[in-house]
Amino acid sequence: MLSKYSVSVLAAAGLASAQETVLGVYIFSRHGDRTAKSTPPANLTDLGYNEVYTSGTYFRNRYIASDASSRIFGMNSDLVKQSQIVASAPTDTVLQNSAMGFLQGLYPPVGETLGRNTLRNGTSVQTPLNGYQLIPLQTVQTGTNSENAAWLQGSTNCANAQISSNDYFNSAEYLETYNASQPLYDSVVPMVNRTFSASQTNFQNAYTIWDLLNVASIHNSSTNFPNADLLTPDVFDQLFWLANNHEFNLAYNNSEPIRAITGAILANEVVTALNTTITSNGKSKLNIQFGAYAGMLSFFGLANLTQASPDFFGIPDYASTLTWELVTNATVENGKYPSTNDISVRFLFHNGTTSNTSTPTEFPLFGGDVSPLPWNDFVNGMNKFSIKSQADWCTACGNSTGVCASSSDSSSSSNAADNDGGNGGSGISNAVAGVIGAMVTLAVVLGAELLIMLVAGLRVVRKKTLNALRGGHAISPVGSETAQKA
Numbered sequence: 001m002l003s004k005y006s007v008s009v010l011a012a013a014g015l016a017s018a019q020e021t022v023l024g025v026y027i028f029s030r031h032g033d034r035t036a037k038s039t040p041p042a043n044l045t046d047l048g049y050n051e052v053y054t055s056g057t058y059f060r061n062r063y064i065a066s067d068a069s070s071r072i073f074g075m076n077s078d079l080v081k082q083s084q085i086v087a088s089a090p091t092d093t094v095l096q097n098s099a100m101g102f103l104q105g106l107y108p109p110v111g112e113t114l115g116r117n118t119l120r121n122g123t124s125v126q127t128p129l130n131g132y133q134l135i136p137l138q139t140v141q142t143g144t145n146s147e148n149a150a151w152l153q154g155s156t157n158c159a160n161a162q163i164s165s166n167d168y169f170n171s172a173e174y175l176e177t178y179n180a181s182q183p184l185y186d187s188v189v190p191m192v193n194r195t196f197s198a199s200q201t202n203f204q205n206a207y208t209i210w211d212l213l214n215v216a217s218i219h220n221s222s223t224n225f226p227n228a229d230l231l232t233p234d235v236f237d238q239l240f241w242l243a244n245n246h247e248f249n250l251a252y253n254n255s256e257p258i259r260a261i262t263g264a265i266l267a268n269e270v271v272t273a274l275n276t277t278i279t280s281n282g283k284s285k286l287n288i289q290f291g292a293y294a295g296m297l298s299f300f301g302l303a304n305l306t307q308a309s310p311d312f313f314g315i316p317d318y319a320s321t322l323t324w325e326l327v328t329n330a331t332v333e334n335g336k337y338p339s340t341n342d343i344s345v346r347f348l349f350h351n352g353t354t355s356n357t358s359t360p361t362e363f364p365l366f367g368g369d370v371s372p373l374p375w376n377d378f379v380n381g382m383n384k385f386s387i388k389s390q391a392d393w394c395t396a397c398g399n400s401t402g403v404c405a406s407s408s409d410s411s412s413s414s415n416a417a418d419n420d421g422g423n424g425g426s427g428i429s430n431a432v433a434g435v436i437g438a439m440v441t442l443a444v445v446l447g448a449e450l451l452i453m454l455v456a457g458l459r460v461v462r463k464k465t466l467n468a469l470r471g472g473h474a475i476s477p478v479g480s481e482t483a484q485k486a
């Protein structure tokens with residue numbers, strides 16, 4: 001009886017996967033293995049490069065390759081089609097290099113046949129590096145330089161979030177843990193005293209101390225890791241638990257949602273991008289963003305994933321990925337996507353490097369038990385905490401200067417101009433220049449040296465560009481090749 005039942009369940013599962021179509025995907029990934037934060041500048045290591053490349057290869061085999069297990073509908077499998085893919089990272093060496101390593105796995109070199117073009121005069125031109133493909137990497141504003149920053153909230157630039165996180169250092173919970181953990185920290189001073197003084201070796205630096213020791217335990221030879229024998233598995237676990245507790249509390253507090261600002265911005269970026277896939281009938285299909293673990297922890301808290309598993313209270317390992325799949329069981333035709341009533345979102349998470357032998361796990365969002373979640377329920381859930389515009393960001397953050405000066409002006413003077421800059425005379429829209437996932441700079445990957453060329457054009461951001469931003473399309477900075485053609 002039992003075996004018969006199992007067989008029919010398996011058959012149903014096989015059928016389901018045969019009819020379900022993936023329409024689009026959003027991947028938010030952590031960087032690979034890097035050097036310690038407390039010895040800046042932090043760099044992606046060769047190990048880290050391998051981790052993100054391996055993850056990229058897994059996602060290629062899942063979503064892109066011609067024989068992919070959940071191939072994205074209509075996605076090019078070998079030659080990159082730029083309009084289908086949006087890749088982004090903050091201006092941070094570790095995150096940008098991680099994104100590029102991931103993309104190399106996603107779209108590997110195409111070889112001599114595809115990577116070749118014949119000119120008018122008959123000359124055949126071969127792509128360098130055996131058909132290496134260039135994918136532009138856009139920069140996001142939040143999280144800039146985050147892997148060199150000990151305290152990630154600092155790179156959000158959000159005044160109220162900084163105040164809220166700072167309040168953690170006055171909370172009873174923090175002070176108790178601080179006292180209780182001091183003997184442990186005193187015991188590790190001989191291992192970290194080249195970097196932290198004895199008076200800095202305490203719970204306040206829980207993450208950077210653990211990070212230094214974690215990096216050393218992976219990379220340092222015994223001559224370069226004095227007193228390494230003090231780092232027993234038990235001490236390591238205790239330091240890790242303290243670091244997790246410290247960072248989760250800095251990233252999320254149930255009664256102060258503003259603390260989780262990075263997760264709130266990410267939520268909007270995900271909804272906007274997936275919505276663009278739907279409204280453009282699949283013109284844009286795959287979004288990949290690299291970012292710091294704090295944004296992940298914030299999102300875990302906001303989306304009640306901590307109710308799905310207590311693991312979500314813990315820092316995701318290097319190269320961890322959050323994935324949102326836009327899926328449907330309806331028939332899909334090229335150029336005409338099903339109605340949103342027939343579309344759902346499946347959330348998956350993987351802790352650490354993803355590969356054939358260690359694959360993502362599906363989790364229900366928002367503390368519920370339904371997955372995949374119908375599109376409208378997904379949007380309603382995300383809307384409970386997402387921050388949607390520069391004006392909302394300024395209000396929530398309590399910022400009124402800099403990029404927020406014009407949005408606070410326009411909200412009192414004109415509601416129509418709410419978020420489109422309003423100050424058309426100067427041609428510069430302060431409202432857009434700064435924050436919410438503003439992908440203002442276009443960076444181009446040049447060959448294996450991973451050079452980033454910043455294309456000029458940061459100065460002027462026109463309304464057209466803002467609309468593109470709202471739609472989640474790639475931004476063409478004015479003055480760039482695409483903008484000139486337009």
Ligand SMILES: *[C@@H]1O[C@H](CO)[C@@H](O)[C@H](O)[C@H]1NC(C)=O
Nearest residue numbers: 035036039040041042043044
């Ligand atoms: C990171 O690389 C830079 C040079 O690119 C180097 O100066 C720096 O020391 C490296 N950081 C670490 C922690 O090794």
Ligand SMILES: *[C@@H]1O[C@H](CO)[C@@H](O)[C@H](O)[C@H]1NC(C)=O
Nearest residue numbers: 118119120121122123124125
């Ligand atoms: C064909 O055109 C390319 C690019 O302009 C040039 O480098 C090449 O020398 C030309 N070949 C011939 C045979 O004229």
Ligand SMILES: *[C@@H]1O[C@H](CO)[C@@H](O)[C@H](O)[C@H]1NC(C)=O
Nearest residue numbers: 157158159399401402403434
């Ligand atoms: C918001 O205010 C904080 C604290 O005053 C400041 O550090 C940050 O730069 C401001 N952010 C923006 C985008 O103006």
Ligand SMILES: *[C@@H]1O[C@H](CO)[C@@H](O)[C@H](O)[C@H]1NC(C)=O
Nearest residue numbers: 168171172173249253255256
């Ligand atoms: C969370 O916020 C509440 C309300 O502001 C505060 O009382 C509490 O101490 C905070 N907890 C932590 C761990 O920051």
Ligand SMILES: *[C@@H]1O[C@H](CO)[C@@H](O)[C@H](O)[C@H]1NC(C)=O
Nearest residue numbers: 172174175176177178179180
């Ligand atoms: C922590 O220890 C200090 C000094 O020993 C003491 O004054 C303080 O009350 C303790 N705080 C907590 C929360 O236990």
Ligand SMILES: *[C@@H]1O[C@H](CO)[C@@H](O)[C@H](O)[C@H]1NC(C)=O
Nearest residue numbers: 189190191192193194195227
């Ligand atoms: C660190 O502590 C060890 C053990 O107490 C000591 O031998 C060493 O000199 C200290 N190093 C520094 C840089 O203070």
Ligand SMILES: *[C@@H]1O[C@H](CO)[C@@H](O)[C@H](O)[C@H]1NC(C)=O
Nearest residue numbers: 039191194216220224225226
């Ligand atoms: C590990 O090596 C790095 C670079 O050589 C050094 O800066 C760091 O202090 C070492 N870590 C420990 C815990 O000794």
Ligand SMILES: *[C@@H]1O[C@H](CO)[C@@H](O)[C@H](O)[C@H]1NC(C)=O
Nearest residue numbers: 271272275276279379470471
């Ligand atoms: C999706 O985009 C359309 C067209 O821009 C817009 O009307 C709609 O409100 C968007 N939906 C969501 C959930 O953002």
Ligand SMILES: *[C@@H]1O[C@H](CO)[C@@H](O)[C@H](O)[C@H]1NC(C)=O
Nearest residue numbers: 311312313314315316317351
């Ligand atoms: C990831 O794994 C680490 C152990 O390596 C664990 O402490 C943490 O809770 C996990 N995080 C998530 C989000 O699963």
Ligand SMILES: *[C@@H]1O[C@H](CO)[C@@H](O)[C@H](O)[C@H]1NC(C)=O
Nearest residue numbers: 016020327328329344371372
């Ligand atoms: C498609 O149908 C299968 C089988 O009924 C179901 O398990 C799966 O969740 C459905 N997918 C969507 C997106 O509704």
Ligand SMILES: *[C@@H]1O[C@H](CO)[C@@H](O)[C@H](O)[C@H]1NC(C)=O
Nearest residue numbers: 061062067068069355356357
């Ligand atoms: C992983 O799976 C893909 C697709 O099934 C396959 O092409 C690839 O060879 C596998 N890689 C490894 C390392 O098993």
Ligand SMILES: *[C@@H]1O[C@H](CO)[C@@H](O)[C@H](O)[C@H]1NC(C)=O
Nearest residue numbers: 302303304366367381384385
């Ligand atoms: C998370 O759970 C709490 C309590 O169960 C609920 O009030 C809140 O609406 C949930 N958040 C979301 C985004 O669904």
